[in-house]
Amino acid sequence: MEWLYKFPSMQDGALRDLKKMIDEGFRAFTRAYGGSIEGFFTPLQHFLIAVDRFMTQTPWPVILVIILALVWFASRSLKIMAICLVTLMLIGYFDMWTDTMRTISMIFVCTLLSIAIGLPAGILMARSDRVQRVVNPILDVMQTMPSFVYLIPVVMLLGIGRVPGLIAVVIYAIPPMIRLTNLGIRLVDRDVLEAADAFGADRRQKLLKVQLPLALPTIMAGINQTIMMALAMVVIASMIGVQGLGQPVLKAIANQYFTLGIFNGLAIVGIAIMFDRVSQAYGQRLQKHREIVHG
Amino acid sequence: MAEHAFGGIEIRHLYKIFGPDAASHVDAVKNGMTKTELNERFGHVLGLRDINIEMPSGSIQVIMGLSGSGKSTLIRHINRLIDPTAGEVLVDGADVVKMPEAELREFRRHQTAMVFQKFALLPHRTVLDNTIFGLEIQGMPRQKSIETARRWLERVGLKGFEEKYPNQLSGGMQQRVGLARALANDAPVLLMDEAYSALDPLIRTDMQTVLLDLQKEIRKTIVFITHDLDEALRLGDRIAILRDGEVIQQGTSQDIVLRPADDYVANFVKEVNRGRVVHVEAVMSPLATGAAGGPAIAAGITIEEAVRMLASAPDGDITVVDASGKPVGAVTFRQLASAMVNTHGTGERAAA
Numbered sequence: 001m002e003w004l005y006k007f008p009s010m011q012d013g014a015l016r017d018l019k020k021m022i023d024e025g026f027r028a029f030t031r032a033y034g035g036s037i038e039g040f041f042t043p044l045q046h047f048l049i050a051v052d053r054f055m056t057q058t059p060w061p062v063i064l065v066i067i068l069a070l071v072w073f074a075s076r077s078l079k080i081m082a083i084c085l086v087t088l089m090l091i092g093y094f095d096m097w098t099d100t101m102r103t104i105s106m107i108f109v110c111t112l113l114s115i116a117i118g119l120p121a122g123i124l125m126a127r128s129d130r131v132q133r134v135v136n137p138i139l140d141v142m143q144t145m146p147s148f149v150y151l152i153p154v155v156m157l158l159g160i161g162r163v164p165g166l167i168a169v170v171i172y173a174i175p176p177m178i179r180l181t182n183l184g185i186r187l188v189d190r191d192v193l194e195a196a197d198a199f200g201a202d203r204r205q206k207l208l209k210v211q212l213p214l215a216l217p218t219i220m221a222g223i224n225q226t227i228m229m230a231l232a233m234v235v236i237a238s239m240i241g242v243q244g245l246g247q248p249v250l251k252a253i254a255n256q257y258f259t260l261g262i263f264n265g266l267a268i269v270g271i272a273i274m275f276d277r278v279s280q281a282y283g284q285r286l287q288k289h290r291e292i293v294h295g
Numbered sequence: 296m297a298e299h300a301f302g303g304i305e306i307r308h309l310y311k312i313f314g315p316d317a318a319s320h321v322d323a324v325k326n327g328m329t330k331t332e333l334n335e336r337f338g339h340v341l342g343l344r345d346i347n348i349e350m351p352s353g354s355i356q357v358i359m360g361l362s363g364s365g366k367s368t369l370i371r372h373i374n375r376l377i378d379p380t381a382g383e384v385l386v387d388g389a390d391v392v393k394m395p396e397a398e399l400r401e402f403r404r405h406q407t408a409m410v411f412q413k414f415a416l417l418p419h420r421t422v423l424d425n426t427i428f429g430l431e432i433q434g435m436p437r438q439k440s441i442e443t444a445r446r447w448l449e450r451v452g453l454k455g456f457e458e459k460y461p462n463q464l465s466g467g468m469q470q471r472v473g474l475a476r477a478l479a480n481d482a483p484v485l486l487m488d489e490a491y492s493a494l495d496p497l498i499r500t501d502m503q504t505v506l507l508d509l510q511k512e513i514r515k516t517i518v519f520i521t522h523d524l525d526e527a528l529r530l531g532d533r534i535a536i537l538r539d540g541e542v543i544q545q546g547t548s549q550d551i552v553l554r555p556a557d558d559y560v561a562n563f564v565k566e567v568n569r570g571r572v573v574h575v576e577a578v579m580s581p582l583a584t585g586a587a588g589g590p591a592i593a594a595g596i597t598i599e600e601a602v603r604m605l606a607s608a609p610d611g612d613i614t615v616v617d618a619s620g621k622p623v624g625a626v627t628f629r630q631l632a633s634a635m636v637n638t639h640g641t642g643e644r645a646a647a
Contacts, residue, residue, distance in 0.1 A: 195415035198374055199429045200403030213419045289419055289460040
């Protein structure tokens with residue numbers, strides 16, 4: 001009756017062999033292809049380093065003006081600009097400027113990469129129910145798998161550093177971008193699509209002139225979510241060598257430095273609020289035509 | 296278009312069955328299987344059965360039917376938004392059904408334009424940018440298309456609204472944008488799918504007038520779908536009445552009102568304001584020899600118009616003259632008045 005109390009599992013030896021086999025297989029794969037995969041990501045690494053250098057080596061007043069100009073362009077709101085100014089000033093005053101710039105540059109590249117991959121993926125998914133059936137469970141795995149787990153193979157393949165950190169962040173942050181692009185396109189009014197068909201629009205014209213513009217508010221919500229999730233990954237990414245606000249937090253955890261932890265944590269919250277308010281204000285400005293309703 | 300006269304639209308033996316295995320049931324339907332039988336035995340829905348309509352170039356063809364009669368399905372076959380199960384749709388001699396995809400797109404861009412019941416405007420574009428949509432799809436340079444669009448917007452009474460968004464306009468004005476967008480395409484065929492059904496009655500009458508005035512200039516081949524018989528009679532040069540996917544009667548408004556094909560049509564016609572539809576010839580009596588006196592009215596005008604013209608004329612016979620001025624019959628004021636309220640009198644006369 002022992003099997004009733006202990007689940008009849010695989011034999012210890014067999015299980016050990018299986019794990020060993022998979023591990024060795026992956027190690028062999030790493031040895032064989034690690035170099036070329038790393039080569040594949042070299043351009044990305046150069047781009048990351050360039051952005052990082054720009055953000056950290058440009059004099060801080062210049063960066064401040066650039067950021068505030070972008071905020072104004074996106075939100076057209078003095079209030080949001082004031083929030084951003086105060087946040088950045090406080091961050092600088094508490095000596096977290098360089099780390100914050102590193103984090104912002106990382107988030108910026110992650111978001112760009114997520115859009116560059118997520119937008120086409122979302123479009124493909126919206127076009128075919130079959131693609132949607134395949135991609136949806138993959139996205140579920142990407143969102144629920146603990147990020148430490150996929151850090152292991154990424155680090156084995158690429159070592160520690162910026163690029164593996166970037167990949168880990170993008171894996172975690174890209175699902176809302178893909179999902180909301182897909183959703184936005186699928187929610188486009190059928191009557192309007194039929195009209196586009198009736199006027200002889202081809203697939204490209206339908207996509208660029210009807211589907212994407214009408215899905216844009218939903219896509220913007222996806223970008224907003226992607227940024228927020230990328231920020232949430234900053235500390236974990238710092239474990240594999242990504243510089244920025246995550247590293248002091250990591251140090252604080254290891255050494256029980258309460259104040260160091262809370263300052264850097266608040267800085268992350270601060271830039272999260274900045275990104276969120278600005279991207280939401282931009283998204284709302286994009287759908288201004290919906291607000292003014294007749295009558 | 297000067298070098299080539301548009302050849303009109305011809306629909307021949309058109310069948311549409313909805314369902315996964317539609318093609319295999321066409322023969323059964325051709326051999327007389329009913330809509331109910333098809334649905335019960337095979338789970339397929341019969342959309343259209345053996346539609347044959349000829350729409351001459353430059354006229355307004357109205358297709359009338361209640362909801363579920365298949366009228367919206369039928370109009371979507373003309374630009375093949377819906378593929379037929381069997382049959383031919385000839386537009387200017389070319390069979391739309393057989394066109395490959397690229398050719399179909401070109402056909403839709405240049406030969407047809409469509410106006411929709413729910414307007415189907417692009418909410419993120421201004422009125423002007425909505426109007427150039429068809430031209431943009433054709434690939435016309437923006438500057439040129441804007442000129443065309445402005446002209447048509449002015450023509451449908453929307454000058455000054457170019458920079459508004461659709462949401463800022465009332466339903467009637469939104470549909471004017473829809474109409475301008477379709478007209479800007481300058482296609483010989485204009486498809487109007489219940490274009491005015493979503494508008495309230497006063498605005499609907501207004502838009503009907505806009506269309507009739509425009510048609511005097513543009514002479515397009517217009518296919519107009521409606522569920523409203525008054526609208527059908529007012530607009531249609533020819534009317535086809537659809538019921539359960541079959542044409543049960545087609546002809547001019549006179550034919551429909553004076554000689555309804557069956558009780559179903561007769562039932563509709565009963566409620567119609569006859570004075571506005573029936574022409575004086577239908578009520579006049581044959582000319583008594585030599586008695587061509589009294590005031591003259593032209594053949595082809597409606598009873599209501601005749602009554603309005605003659606309200607102040609002296610009693611007695613009124614002569615009806617044809618286009619060349621030749622007397623063709625006589626009518627009394629009393630005959631006209633009774634024809635307006637009497638359902639049967641005119642029908643019998645015309646049948647006689």
